[in-house]
Structures are given as C-alpha cells and as structure tokens.
Amino acid sequence: MENMYTGYYIFSDDNKTNFGGVAANITNEQTMVKLTLKDKEKNFINYELSLDELNAVKEQIERLSKRIENINFLKANLPQSKFDENKLLSFHNIEESKCFLDELLACIQDMSWPIAKNAVPILLENQKYLNESIVKAFESEDNAWIYNILYFLMREFEKESIHCYQTELERLKKTSSTSKDNEGIQEIADTLLKKFFHESVE
Incomplete structure (x- = not known):
C-alpha cells in the first residue's frame, strides 16, 4: 500500500485554489478561470475552466482527499499481532477497507486468534471484493x-458473491487426501x- 497516492490539490476556504503549486484567485465576477498546470513530464499545459467545471473538479479532489485520509488511517490501524483485535473496529463500514x-x-488463518472474530464481519461486508484474496x-x-x-466466510456469502468460486469449490471437493482437514x-x-449451484454429490 505504500506510495499508493503521492499527493493531491488543495482548495482553501478563502476562494484561492491551489493546483499543484499554481494558485488561482477566483472572484465572484469571474465566469472562467485560466490555470497553468504541470503534467507528468513537467511541461506546462494551459487549462481554461468554467466555475462550474472548477467546482466539479473541487468535489472530485475532495473525495480523493477523504479517501487518502481513510487509507492512511486504516493503514495505521492494521493489526501488528494476533492480539490487536480492537484495531480492526476501525475497518467497519469504510469503503477503503x-x-x-x-x-x-x-x-x-487461525480462528483461535483474538483478531479472527473481529475480522470475519469486516470480510463479510466486503465479500464481493474478496475473490482475488480468497483464490x-x-x-x-x-x-x-x-x-x-x-466455514466462517463463504457459508455466509450471498449468492451473487459466490458465483465466481464454482471452479475452486469443485477442485476442493475433488481433492483426494486422507487428512482430517481435507475431509x-x-x-x-x-x-x-x-x-448455490445445485451440485449433486458424485
């Protein structure tokens, strides 16, 4: 997760807008704002935005700013040991989880760990995004x-969240082993x- 975002633009309350270090003073009489921005190659590009467009950009950047704030907050609260169960409470009902x-x-990985019981409901909240991690x-x-x-997750999945696991479930069902775990x-x-798939026992 490191360096996922490198920065974002800041809009101040005094109606001065800062785009990557280039400031624009906006007055109530203006209908267009001319901005000079740097692209990735450090060349300068001129933009002309209406105030409506500028406000739309502002809203988008504010959403990104909030997302960055949430990601950094959650990253700081990732459990460092199996006893950090209370840290996981921060992950409930936050999209960035x-x-x-x-x-x-x-x-x-071990349901006897104190963190396990708090992790399950958060994972269920995000069940439709879990495919890559579960595979x-x-x-x-x-x-x-x-x-x-x-047992603790997929049994509780909604049907629309589990349809992508049919191949994996069929493979696990056919795994041949005498170990108790595999049984x-x-x-x-x-x-x-x-x-979920009306599969009959072979």
Missing part, C-alpha cells in the same frame, strides 16, 4: 486457513456447491 483485504483475510489463499495449501474461509474442506465445498 477493501484496499486491505489480503491483510484482513490473513487474520482468520490466493486457496493456492497456499494451508488447509486450516482454507477451512476457515469456507472437512471437501465436505464444506460439497455443501456450498449444493446450496
């Missing part, structure tokens, strides 16, 4: 983690296939 799904999913976890061959994902994985995978 989906930027940290790998880290949040790792919290349920990577399935490839880890960490059977306890895979079992936890199936549990096969059983839950089969249950999920029946529940």
